[in-house]
Every structure is written in structure tokens, then in C-alpha cells.
Amino acid sequence: MSSTAPKNTEATWWRSIKQFVRDREREMIAFRRDLHANPEPSGEEMRTTRRVADALQQAGLEPKIMEDDRGLIVDLELNPDSDTLFAVRADLDCVLVHDAKSVDWKSTRDGLCHACGHDAHASMAMYAAIAMHEHRDAIRELNPKKNLRFIFQPSEEISKGAQSMIAQHALDGVESIIALHVDPYLEAGHVGLRTGPLTANCLSFKITVNGQGGHSARPYQSIDPIPAAVNLVSMMYQLGPRSMDSRYPLALTVTAIHTGKAFNAIPDAAEIWGTLRTSRDEDQDNVKARLREVLRGIATSTGCDIHIDYPHSSPATNNDHQIVEMLWGAAEQVVGRDRVSLIEMPSLGGEDFAYYQQVVPGAMARLGTAFQDPNARFPLHAPEFDINESALVTGVRFLCRSSIHSIIE
Amino acid sequence: MSSTAPKNTEATWWRSIKQFVRDREREMIAFRRDLHANPEPSGEEMRTTRRVADALQQAGLEPKIMEDDRGLIVDLELNPDSDTLFAVRADLDCVLVHDAKSVDWKSTRDGLCHACGHDAHASMAMYAAIAMHEHRDAIRELNPKKNLRFIFQPSEEISKGAQSMIAQHALDGVESIIALHVDPYLEAGHVGLRTGPLTANCLSFKITVNGQGGHSARPYQSIDPIPAAVNLVSMMYQLGPRSMDSRYPLALTVTAIHTGKAFNAIPDAAEIWGTLRTSRDEDQDNVKARLREVLRGIATSTGCDIHIDYPHSSPATNNDHQIVEMLWGAAEQVVGRDRVSLIEMPSLGGEDFAYYQQVVPGAMARLGTAFQDPNARFPLHAPEFDINESALVTGVRFLCRSSIHSIIE
Numbered sequence: 001m002s003s004t005a006p007k008n009t010e011a012t013w014w015r016s017i018k019q020f021v022r023d024r025e026r027e028m029i030a031f032r033r034d035l036h037a038n039p040e041p042s043g044e045e046m047r048t049t050r051r052v053a054d055a056l057q058q059a060g061l062e063p064k065i066m067e068d069d070r071g072l073i074v075d076l077e078l079n080p081d082s083d084t085l086f087a088v089r090a091d092l093d094c095v096l097v098h099d100a101k102s103v104d105w106k107s108t109r110d111g112l113c114h115a116c117g118h119d120a121h122a123s124m125a126m127y128a129a130i131a132m133h134e135h136r137d138a139i140r141e142l143n144p145k146k147n148l149r150f151i152f153q154p155s156e157e158i159s160k161g162a163q164s165m166i167a168q169h170a171l172d173g174v175e176s177i178i179a180l181h182v183d184p185y186l187e188a189g190h191v192g193l194r195t196g197p198l199t200a201n202c203l204s205f206k207i208t209v210n211g212q213g214g215h216s217a218r219p220y221q222s223i224d225p226i227p228a229a230v231n232l233v234s235m236m237y238q239l240g241p242r243s244m245d246s247r248y249p250l251a252l253t254v255t256a257i258h259t260g261k262a263f264n265a266i267p268d269a270a271e272i273w274g275t276l277r278t279s280r281d282e283d284q285d286n287v288k289a290r291l292r293e294v295l296r297g298i299a300t301s302t303g304c305d306i307h308i309d310y311p312h313s314s315p316a317t318n319n320d321h322q323i324v325e326m327l328w329g330a331a332e333q334v335v336g337r338d339r340v341s342l343i344e345m346p347s348l349g350g351e352d353f354a355y356y357q358q359v360v361p362g363a364m365a366r367l368g369t370a371f372q373d374p375n376a377r378f379p380l381h382a383p384e385f386d387i388n389e390s391a392l393v394t395g396v397r398f399l400c401r402s403s404i405h406s407i408i409e
Numbered sequence: 410m411s412s413t414a415p416k417n418t419e420a421t422w423w424r425s426i427k428q429f430v431r432d433r434e435r436e437m438i439a440f441r442r443d444l445h446a447n448p449e450p451s452g453e454e455m456r457t458t459r460r461v462a463d464a465l466q467q468a469g470l471e472p473k474i475m476e477d478d479r480g481l482i483v484d485l486e487l488n489p490d491s492d493t494l495f496a497v498r499a500d501l502d503c504v505l506v507h508d509a510k511s512v513d514w515k516s517t518r519d520g521l522c523h524a525c526g527h528d529a530h531a532s533m534a535m536y537a538a539i540a541m542h543e544h545r546d547a548i549r550e551l552n553p554k555k556n557l558r559f560i561f562q563p564s565e566e567i568s569k570g571a572q573s574m575i576a577q578h579a580l581d582g583v584e585s586i587i588a589l590h591v592d593p594y595l596e597a598g599h600v601g602l603r604t605g606p607l608t609a610n611c612l613s614f615k616i617t618v619n620g621q622g623g624h625s626a627r628p629y630q631s632i633d634p635i636p637a638a639v640n641l642v643s644m645m646y647q648l649g650p651r652s653m654d655s656r657y658p659l660a661l662t663v664t665a666i667h668t669g670k671a672f673n674a675i676p677d678a679a680e681i682w683g684t685l686r687t688s689r690d691e692d693q694d695n696v697k698a699r700l701r702e703v704l705r706g707i708a709t710s711t712g713c714d715i716h717i718d719y720p721h722s723s724p725a726t727n728n729d730h731q732i733v734e735m736l737w738g739a740a741e742q743v744v745g746r747d748r749v750s751l752i753e754m755p756s757l758g759g760e761d762f763a764y765y766q767q768v769v770p771g772a773m774a775r776l777g778t779a780f781q782d783p784n785a786r787f788p789l790h791a792p793e794f795d796i797n798e799s800a801l802v803t804g805v806r807f808l809c810r811s812s813i814h815s816i817i818e
Contacts, residue, residue, distance in 0.1 A: 213506060213790070214787070215790035217759070224662070227643075230642040230663075251625065255674055258668075262790075264759065266662060268509070379624050
């Protein structure tokens with residue numbers, strides 16, 4: 001792909017930004033570790049919001065905190081005559097997993113962990129805003145055609161935050177939007193890009209199996225929800241992949257089962273949670289239809305009442321070709337030509353970012369955060385997940401470079 | 410069976426005891442409802458212990474509270490020359506189930522419920538002690554050969570209380586022991602009896618499935634404990650009954666599964682709880698051996714580490730023939746000949762009472778507490794379980810009559 005880098009001007013503003021970011025590496029790592037040690041789940045990101053807002057304010061920016069003190073936006077006025085914006089989006093919430101690491105910045109909150117890298121996303125977007133604010137005079141000399149907005153959204157993990165930010169006018173005036181997402185298997189210092197879908201159609205489900213509790217010695221006097229639950233999960237795993245075109249990707253994953261409190265009492269009910277991820281709408285429809293029948297069949301077999309809800313859904317992301325090309329050029333400038341790679345297959349992860357892309361063109365890039373030691377690499381959402389912090393400088397520089405490319409092009 | 414009732418003396422002392430118990434019915438129901446509304450789980454029966462001790466003390470008795478303020482015993486000295494005792498045992502703890510009733514005496518403590526009737530057992534034993542203490546002079550005139558002890562034990566539901574009471578010398582001097590257990594399907598005012606086993610060999614199990622968590626979109630990067638858990642439960646249900654002589658009873662029941670906390674993260678581990686109940690030791694051995702192989706097989710198939718513990722066990726009860734005969738006679742005197750029935754099959758319930766029977770001969774009787782309306786009958790340990798309180802008077806009278814029969818025979 002072609003590079004649109006403004007090479008002529010690199011000498012002055014780019015070297016200075018690069019150095020500025022490098023000089024703040026320790027501070028940035030400390031900031032990210034503080035967020036990591038104090039994770040907040042979706043809808044409760046008050047401390048994280050406050051920390052980011054305070055740091056921006058201290059740097060001379062004027063962040064605007066969103067309703068309920070969750071999430072914020074901050075604008076950089078680089079061209080007072082323009083009423084359009086280029087946006088960078090980051091997210092603030094953590095995942096509901098136990099932190100199993102033994103590092104100093106391990107989560108201090110039981111059952112909560114920044115195992116999806118949002119601590120890094122927020123830190124990088126924040127330092128990119130600060131770096132560009134510090135260099136606002138130099139950037140203004142490049143004759144930018146737009147201003148910049150940084151969006152720090154809550155509730156990404158439950159697919160609610162983007163919609164809430166949009167409803168609060170976060171996209172008003174925004175012409176295009178980008179975001180970074182850490183990738184624990186892509187080498188640190190590398191960037192991955194693709195046009196079209198980067199993530200999947202995601203649907204979370206919550207199944208309630210209602211039976212009739214009783215004594216564990218007399219199952220015949222109960223309607224035991226546990227055989228219903230285990231057979232339901234088993235059938236989902238067997239029939240999900242058999243209800244759609246096998247050439248397309250599917251991840252149907254049960255992530256939680258909760259039932260019972262005692263060793264000697266059959267419970268009344270069981271709850272089953274999970275997600276259904278496909279790359280195509282029709283595959284999601286087909287698997288959902290099959291699930292309905294599986295539920296009916298298990299209900300008939302066991303006598304339980306079984307109900308399914310879909311509490312969260314997010315569409316597939318859809319990366320805009322032109323923005324990906326711009327990002328590619330910026331990435332080559334930042335990390336070098338051989339460290340930018342094409343992502344062959346979309347991930348089956350879900351990404352709330354897709355909601356912004358339904359309003360304006362946008363693209364999400366993958367930022368490599370892999371550790372050199374393959375044994376230290378753990379998947380997103382794993383209790384041992386962490387990032388190679390050397391990638392933070394790369395990420396901030398990449399966000400700065402991409403933003404500047406976008407507004408001066 | 411023959412009756413050994415001392416009919417000659419009934420006119421005086423028995424009519425008086427009967428009336429005494431009837432006069433206290435409202436008070437007794439109120440006492441039982443207070444326990445019901447304030448259930449305490451195994452090992453935490455401090456309030457219940459205190460309530461029973463206070464009531465006994467107020468009646469002029471001298472209860473002795475056991476270590477850690479859980480459980481108590483109280484003696485009635487009826488023959489100062491005798492150093493032997495006949496014992497009545499009751500239990501104090503509740504079950505870890507949610508109370509789903511909508512009565513005034515519904516549990517006030519979330520997740521805890523007297524769904525096994527121990528509130529009734531404790532109330533009946535207590536009022537029997539009080540009634541006989543009030544009639545101590547009349548009973549002494551019957552020339553009793555033994556004294557009486559009432560044992561109120563904690564931790565029946567986890568099969569620890571009896572052993573703890575025995576270790577604290579509760580059986581010292583005791584020659585034989587009886588207990589009542591409510592039966593929600595036997596008509597109120599009826600008594601059920603059997604010689605030999607009344608309850609089963611019980612073993613509780615706790616299985617830990619350790620995998621490796623990760624993102625729900627990338628199960629191939631995880632070692633998912635959930636397919637392991639559901640297939641494990643499924644195989645247990647299929648192979649348990651196929652690993653022992655099918656002519657003997659078996660209840661293999663999974664009562665709890667807990668795994669996962671999020672919609673989008675594969676958890677590290679799953680926990681499975683349940684009980685294994687058989688009428689014979691060899692059946693328990695055979696099913697346990699099969700479980701071991703099932704665990705190994707699922708571990709191999711899934712890559713998870715799987716571990717099983719057996720946190721609680723209790724042997725089968727073994728009702729002494731002579732004591733059952735004595736109880737039969739007493740029951741006929743109290744409820745009438747046609748309301749005493751033989752229990753054909755032992756239950757698969759577990760009963761800590763079995764531990765006393767390993768030290769001294771004993772017998773447990775079933776007291777009918779069924780509601781007239783069949784739709785109001787729920788099994789022991791069910792969230793809707795309750796007792797027909799009209800059975801309380803019957804129970805207290807039966808305990809008095811049996812105790813007196815035993816000490817004067």
C-alpha cells in the first residue's frame with residue numbers, strides 16, 4: 001500500500017513528538033499500571049474516567065466528562081475554521097476475570113482484571129492527546145483541515161458504551177474514527193491491519209433452566225435442572241456447528257454455568273451464559289434458530305422450563321478501505337515497512353467499535369503487544385493476560401502519526 | 410409388634426403430660442417459627458443453641474453448651490442411683506437452600522432455610538425435655554432405671570456434628586439413643602419405623618476441573634473447563650448406575666456447578682458438587698472406582714486437570730431391632746395402632762445419627778409432617794419445604810412416651 005506520510009516535515013514536528021513520547025515512557029507505564037491495578041467493570045468506570053480526565057486537565061486540555069461520570073471526550077482545536085473532527089477512540093472498562101498474575105500491578109479488585117488491554121488503550125489515547133496538544137503549534141503549521149477528538153468510552157465489554165457515547169453526541173462533527181486494539185500474539189512493535197470485518201457479529205446469551213429443587217437423595221421428587229443444563233450445553237456444542245455453512249467461522253462458547261449451593265440439595269434452577277460469534281448475519285440467524293429447538297427439546301425431555309435471553313449484541317466491525325490505507329502509511333512511518341502486516345482472517349472477538357462504524361467510516365488497527373517469550377503470551381481475557389509495555393510508545397506514536405495524517409491529508 | 414406400654418399408669422402421668430404438651434402447642438409453634446425464620450448453617454448454630462439453652466434454663470433445666478457455643482446437652486435426673494442414660498437426639502442446623510415460601514416465618518437469611526425440619530426436631534426435643542422435667546416427680550414414681558439426656562447437635566448437614574458431640578463425651582453413660590426425623594410425605598400424626606438401615610451410605614464429592622481461561626472467541630487458545638465439566642456430569646449420570654448391581658439403590662446427584670463470571674471469557678476452572686448414596690458399602694466402592702476412571706478419561710480428552718475430593722461422608726443408619734420395637738409400642742400408645750407403619754425401603758438420605766449408632770444401639774423414627782393438600786407437599790431440602798405444624802404435639806408426646814418406656818422397662 002502507498003504511504004501518504006508527509007516526509008518533508010518529519011524532521012521538525014515528528015522527531016519532537018517521537019522524543020516527547022519516549023521521554024514519557026516511564027510515566028505512561030506507571031499510569032497504565034495504576035489503571036491495571038484498579039480495574040472497573042462495565043458501567044462502573046468512575047475512577048478510570050476521573051484519572052484520565054485529571055491527567056488531561058493537568059496537561060492543559062479540557063476534557064468533558066459524560067453522564068453518570070462514565071466516559072469522557074476531549075477535543076484538540078487545531079483549525080478554528082473547521083467544524084469537522086477526526087476521532088480516536090479508546091475504552092475504559094475491564095473484564096470480569098480473576099487476575100492470576102503475580103506482578104506488582106496485579107489487580108487489587110477480586111474478580112476484575114484489565115485482561116482486554118483497555119488500560120493500555122486508554123493510556124495510549126491519553127498520551128497521544130497530550131503529545132499532540134503539546135505540539136499544537138507545530139501541527140497547526142501543517143495546515144490541518146480538521147480538529148481532533150479523543151473518545152474514552154465506558155462499557156465496551158457489554159457492547160453498550162459506544163451506543164451511549166453516540167447518544168451523547170460524541171460523534172457530532174466527526175468525519176472518521178480510528179482505534180487501536182492490543183494483540184497478545186502479534187510481536188510488540190508491529191501493527192496489523194485489514195479492510196472489512198476485523199471482528200465478528202457477537203451475541204451474548206443467558207439461559208435460565210427452571211426446575212423444582214429437592215433432596216439430592218430423591219431426584220425422582222424433583223425436576224432436576226442440572227441434567228437439563230449439562231445436556232443443553234452438550235447439544236449446543238454438537239449442533240451449533242452443524243446448523244450453518246461449515247466453511248464460515250463460528251465460535252459458540254459457554255462461559256459460565258451457575259447452579260446449586262449445597263452438597264445435598266437439588267437446586268431449583270441453573271443459569272448458563274455464553275456468546276455466539278459468527279462472521280455473517282445469516283450464520284447467527286441459523287445458529288439461533290437451532291438453539292431455540294435445542295431448548296425446546298431439552299425442556300420436553302426434562303420437564304424444565306427453559307428460557308433464553310440475548311442481553312448484549314454487537315455487529316461485526318467493518319474497516320473502511322481508505323482509512324486502512326491511511327493507517328498503513330502511518331504505521332510504516334512509525335514502525336517500518338516490514339512490521340506492518342495484513343490480518344488475513346477476521347477475529348471472532350466482539351467490538352463495540354462497530355457501532356461507531358455504523359455512523360461514520362472508521363478502522364481499528366491491531367497493535368502487537370506480544371512478549372518475546374512464547375510462554376508468557378496469554379490470550380485476551382485470560383487470567384494471566386498482560387501486555388508487553390514496550391508497545392505503549394509505539395502505540396502512542398502510531399495514534400499521533402495517524403491522526404496528523406488524517407487531518408492534513 | 411407388641412406394645413410394652415405401661416397402661417396401668419397412663420391415667421395419671423400420661424394424661425397430664427398429654428395435656429401439658431397440648432397447652433403449649435401455640436408456644437411451641439411460635440418457637441419453631443422463630444428458628445425457621447432465623448436459620449443457621451452447619452457450624453454456625455450459635456443463636457439456635459442459645460435459644461434452646463435459654464428456654465431450657467427458664468424451665469428450670471441446666472443445659473450444658475458445647476464447645477464454640479454450637480450444640481448443647483441437657484440431662485434429666487430421674488434416678489439418682491443410676492449412672493446410665495437414655496438419649497434423645499435433635500439437630501440444629503439448616504440447609505443451604507433459598508427459602509421460596511411466602512409464609513410469615515419464611516427465612517430472613519438469604520440462601521438459608523430449615524428445609525430439613527431441624528427446627529422442628531430441636532423444638533420437639535426441647536419441649537419433650539421440658540414436659541418431662543415438669544413431670545419429674547410423677548416419672549420418678551414409675552421407678553425409672555436410667556436418667557435422660559437430650560442431645561442437640563450442630564452440623565448434621567455436613568456429617569460432622571455427631572462425631573463432634575461424641576468427642577465431647579455426649580454419649581458417656583448413654584446406653585441407647587433415639588431421634589425423630591420429619592417426613593413430608595407421611596401423613597401428619599403418623600409414625601414410620603423400620604429395623605436396620607433407615608438412611609444410606611452418603612459421600613459428598615467436590616470435583617475441580619482446571620483448564621486455562623481465555624477469550625470466548627478463541628477457544629482454541631484455551632483449555633476450556635466447561636465442555637470437560639458438562640461431559641463429566643453426563644458420563645457420571647450414564648456410568649454411575651452401570652457400575653454396580655442394578656438391583657440395589659443408588660442416588661448419584663450433582664447438586665452444584667460453578668464456573669465462569671463473564672459472558673465473554675472462558676474461565677480457568679469449574680467446580681462440581683454432589684453426593685453419592687448407596688445402601689451398601691461395596692456399591693459405593695464400585696461407583697467411586699468408576700468415577701475415578703471417568704475423571705481420568707475426561708482429563709485425557711480435554712487436557713484439563715481434574716481432581717475429586719470427598720469432603721463429607723456418613724455411614725448408613727442401622728436401627729436396633731429392640732429399640733424399634735419399643736418405639737413401635739410407644740407410637741401405638743400415642744397415635745393409635747393404625748397410624749404406625751413399617752417403612753419398606755430405606756431412604757437414600759444421609760443421616761449423621763448413624764455415628765451415634767456406631768457407639769450405642771439406637772433408632773430413628775419418621776414423624777409424618779405431610780400437609781393434607783398433596784400440592785403443598787414438597788421434598789426435604791426443597792425451597793418450598795415446610796411442615797404441617799399439627800405434627801409437633803404428636804412428636805413431643807411420642808418422644809416423652811418413648812423415653813419413659815425406655816427408662817422404666
